[in-house]
Amino acid sequence: MSTKRILGFSVVFILLCLLIYLQVRTWKNFDWQVFWSRTDQVDPLGLIAGFAFTYLAYVLRAVRWRIFLKPVCKTTTARMMAPQFIGFSALALLGRAGEMIRPYIIAKKERLTFTSQIAVWGVERIFDMGAFAVLLALSFLSPDLRALPFYHGLREAAFVLMALVAALVVGAVIVRRSGERVAQFFHNLFAGFAPKIAHHAEEKVRSFSEGLKTIHDVSSAVQLVAISIFMWLLIAFSYYTITHAYPGELRSLTLAHQVVLMGSSMVGSMLQLPAVGGGSQLAAISMLHSGFGIEQELAVSCGMLIWAISFMSVIPTGLALARREHLSIRAVAEAEEKAAALAE
Secondary structure, eight states, X not given: OOHHHHHHHHHHHHHHHHHHHHHHHHOTTOOHHHHHHHHHTOOHHHHHHHHHHHHHHHHHHHHHHHHHHTTTOOOOHHHHHHHHHHHHHHHHHHGGGGTTHHHHHHHHHTTOOHHHHHHHHHHHHHHHHHHHHHHHHHHTTSTTGGGSTTHHXXXXXXXXXXXXXXXXXXXXXXXXXXXXXXXXXXXXXXXTTOHHHHXXXXXXXXXXXXXXXXXXXXXXXXXXXXXXXXHHHHHHHHHHHHHTTSSSGGGGXXXXXXXXXXXXXXXXXXXXXXXXXXXXXXXXXXXXIIITOOOHHHHHHHHHHHHIIIIITTHHHHHHHHHHTTOOHHHHHHHHHHHHHHHO
């Protein structure tokens, strides 16, 4: 593992320890007996439904990546399935260090450049953020969110997210349409004092520009938007079925609440350690307890189950597919790290 990644893990570990310490201080009267009692009341059918929605979302990711690749190669959803499950298993097991394993496996499998698939990954992230922003905007039509104490702050965050998505879309379009000019701009920017960096920046922007040519017609664009929104709606339904698997107060949470809860988990997942997570669970638990007023023992139980089903349930299938593909996640991670170092 590189020094940069070790430093990154260290910073995340320190921040998570601080968050856990602050959380524990606010829960001096946490009752473990109540926790186990609430967990014991969960309806297994709700958890199974959450699991099914989560897996369907992974399948849609495979469909979407196949559409992304249409301009450069002909592939199938079945070929894209294993990289999705293996990649997200690596993300769950290795933390953010496994983020680029998906594009790396797809690049190798389809004989494409790693940089081009990083560009596809970037476009995928824009669609993810855009789809979530659409669901969040639609959630504001529900009167349920207006009763939340942080409603106005949530609206401001939604506007910021929409502005960020718009800026990313504009930036991607500029690089896609004027890749040569952007590449030349960066070359001229560094050529005077760092010719090696200038050459490297120029080549990388050109490669990235080629990778951004993932949408070649209106039909593909419409399909990608529809798939992205439906995929994130499935994830919201997964959260809904998990929270509603508990009897009592959690069943008062509507689909609009689930979108907010989903957003908090996404933000928290930026701070997570390999295999154990951390940030995602804490963010979901905090939103359930402090944001929605759910009792702390129930919030902890539900937050942990959401994390297990939404983030960790992919691991068994991912490892099984990796074995079928004769891949070792650790070996792939090391190869991806070397490829990333060469690309930098």
